[in-house]
Amino acid sequence: MQRRFAIIGHRAPSNGKLNLNDLSGASGRMDVLIRAISSSLFLSHGMRDDCHITLHLMGGPGPSRRIWFDSRNLRGLHVDERAIAGRISKILEEPVPPMGQMLEFSSGILHSGGDIATTMSEWQGENVRMILLDADAPLLSSSSFGEESVGFFLSDDQAFSDAELKLLDMEKYSLGSEWLQGHSAITIVHHILDQC
Numbered sequence: 001m002q003r004r005f006a007i008i009g010h011r012a013p014s015n016g017k018l019n020l021n022d023l024s025g026a027s028g029r030m031d032v033l034i035r036a037i038s039s040s041l042f043l044s045h046g047m048r049d050d051c052h053i054t055l056h057l058m059g060g061p062g063p064s065r066r067i068w069f070d071s072r073n074l075r076g077l078h079v080d081e082r083a084i085a086g087r088i089s090k091i092l093e094e095p096v097p098p099m100g101q102m103l104e105f106s107s108g109i110l111h112s113g114g115d116i117a118t119t120m121s122e123w124q125g126e127n128v129r130m131i132l133l134d135a136d137a138p139l140l141s142s143s144s145f146g147e148e149s150v151g152f153f154l155s156d157d158q159a160f161s162d163a164e165l166k167l168l169d170m171e172k173y174s175l176g177s178e179w180l181q182g183h184s185a186i187t188i189v190h191h192i193l194d195q196c
């Protein structure tokens with residue numbers, strides 16, 4: 001089943017120089033986003049062929065940026081954290097493209113301006129069933145899905161803000177009552193959807 005993820009990096013920088021030696025501190029928990037990319041796209045040997053993930057870099061300076069990693073076209077991206085961070089750091093040196101313009105940076109990696117509202121409106125236009133992952137919600141199970149495209153929203157290490165939750169007014173599903181790290185949540189979603 002075609003699936004996609006959107007992760008919000010509240011403090012992750014959208015522009016400027018990324019500190020590759022301190023992805024968790026000075027780089028606004030970019031490490032969390034990178035692990036989400038790995039869990040979304042990579043298998044033990046190779047890559048899923050049916051998945052993409054959009055990072056939302058909301059930490060400034062300047063306008064927010066979205067980076068889209070699409071497993072269907074990705075070439076030459078290796079799973080190690082530093083290699084992925086290196087690719088992101090090169091993108092952050094580029095100006096943020098205007099909203100509505102998705103610029104290809106390299107095969108399978110595109111970037112654009114915008115935020116979660118932009119992503120929601122794009123997914124709505126593509127008839128994607130949108131789901132907010134939230135520990136305090138009904139349990140997600142494979143019987144919850146048919147053949148549709150499905151997109152999941154998750155946060156980084158911080159909770160969604162009230163304003164974000166107001167915007168993310170959609171179906172909610174849980175993966176259990178304990179809060180997990182985002183990349184673990186993604187792996188569980190894959191496991192459930194792989195059974196559909």
Ligand SMILES: C[S@@+](CC[C@H](N)C(=O)[O-])C[C@H]1O[C@@H](n2cnc3c(N)ncnc32)[C@H](O)[C@@H]1O
Pocket residue numbers: 132133134135136153154155156157158159160173174175176177178179180181182185
């Ligand atoms: C590290 S958690 C965020 C924890 C944060 N303290 C909070 O209260 O939201 C990252 C994301 O993973 C997803 N997640 C983590 N555990 C989950 C669970 N048990 N059920 C559903 N989603 C979960 C949520 O989307 C969450 O925003």
